[in-house]
Amino acid sequence: MKSLIHDETAMHYVLAGSKLPTLLFVHGADINLTYWDAQLAYFADQYNVVALDLPGHGKSGRDKKQWSVKTMGQYVATFIKSLNLEQVILIGHSMGGDVNLVAATTYPAPVIGFIGIDNFKNAGQPLAPEYQQQSKEIIHNLHTDFANTNEQYARMVLLTPQTPDAVATQVVQDYRSAYQPMTIDVIEEVFNDLYLTERELLPKLPCKLHLINVDYMPTQEEPLQQYATTGYTFHHMAGTSHFPMIENPDELNKKLDEVIREIRQESNEKA
Template sequence: MKTLIHDETSIHYVVAGSESPTLLFVHGANIDLTYWDAQLAYFEDRYNVIAIDLPGHGQSGRNKPHWTVKGMGEDVAAFIKSLKLEQVILIGHSLGGNVNLVAATTYPDPIIGFIGIDNFKSAGQPLPSEYQEQSEQIIQQLHQNFADTDEQYARMVLLTPQTPEAVSSRVVQDYREAFQPMATEIIEAVFKSEYKTEQELLPKLPCKLHLINVDYMPTQEGPLQTYTTKGYAVHHMAGTSHFPMIEKPNELNKRLDETIKEILAEKRSK
């Protein structure tokens, strides 16, 4: 485990392997870099592999006055600059994909590939009107009873009754124990305004958008056609939850492997 300081906040990370290009793994909300353990072990023999704890998560710092997706994305961009990383393929799960979108458009020069894991399923779309009131209730309840509300959100939106118990238990525990100031601000942004950021930044993504999305919830491709200017590809996989890296790590590794090879082949052909 290593540490980098940016904007007075520590960013903890792990490095495995050494061969270029770099695979930079960024986890989703309320979890940490250990969710990528199976991916680091799988790819470390062939690539330079890095996973980070986003600020407010895992062993990274918690001393920010405000928590935003934009700020986290700028942290990732600064991380790439500080380590002088080149030929970077960004791999982001859920919120990590949105964080990476900010990073890739803030510092595009070293970015050669972009992979979202169960992400951008309704890119650039606000919450449907029927869920607006429900989202306001969730935000209010997070302030009043954070642990129970965050668990309920995870079970209602990110897990299903068919999800293996080991996966559900791990996710629920992490959501209950998440850093409340960060988690509350971030989910409010996701509910209310993050779709506007997607509308603004997806057209500026410097490379093709690759998504590996789990079919427990469908992906709307219409918005992807609207907002991506470098093209997109959706790679579907079966699963019962939002967390394929721990539910079906072997299948995710296979699909990541195929996607990374596709990115590198596209880069060589240019």
């Protein structure tokens, strides 16, 4: 485990392998880099692989007064610059995909590929009206009963009754123990404003958007056709939760392997 200090906040990360391109794994909200353990082990012999704890997560710093997806994306861009990472393929899960979207459009030069894991399922779209009151109640309850509310949110939105017990237990424990100020700021952004960031930045991606999404919740392709103007591919994955990296790591690794090879071919053709 290593750390990098930026803006007085420590960012912890792990690095393995040495062969280009670089795979940079960015986790989603309220979890940490250990969710990528199976991917790091699988790809370390083939590529330079890096995973980090986003600020407010895992072993990274928490000394900030305000939190946002945009700021986390800027941290990731700075991280890439500071480590002089080359031929970067950004791989982001859930909110990590939006973090990477900010990073890729902030510092596009070294980015040759972009992979989203179970995200951009309704890209650039505001929360449906029937869920807006519910979202206000969730935010209110996060202030008053954080651990139970965050667990309920995970079980209601990210897990299903069919999710294996080991997966559900790990996720619930991490959501209950997440850093409250960060979680509240970020979920308010996700509910209210993040779709505007996606509308603005998806057309500015420096490369094609590749998605590997789990079918426990459908992906709407019409918004992707509208906003992912640099092109996109959508890869379906069977599963019962939002966390394929720990629910079905072998299958995810196979799909990632296929997409990474496709990205490398695209990059070579451009060169």
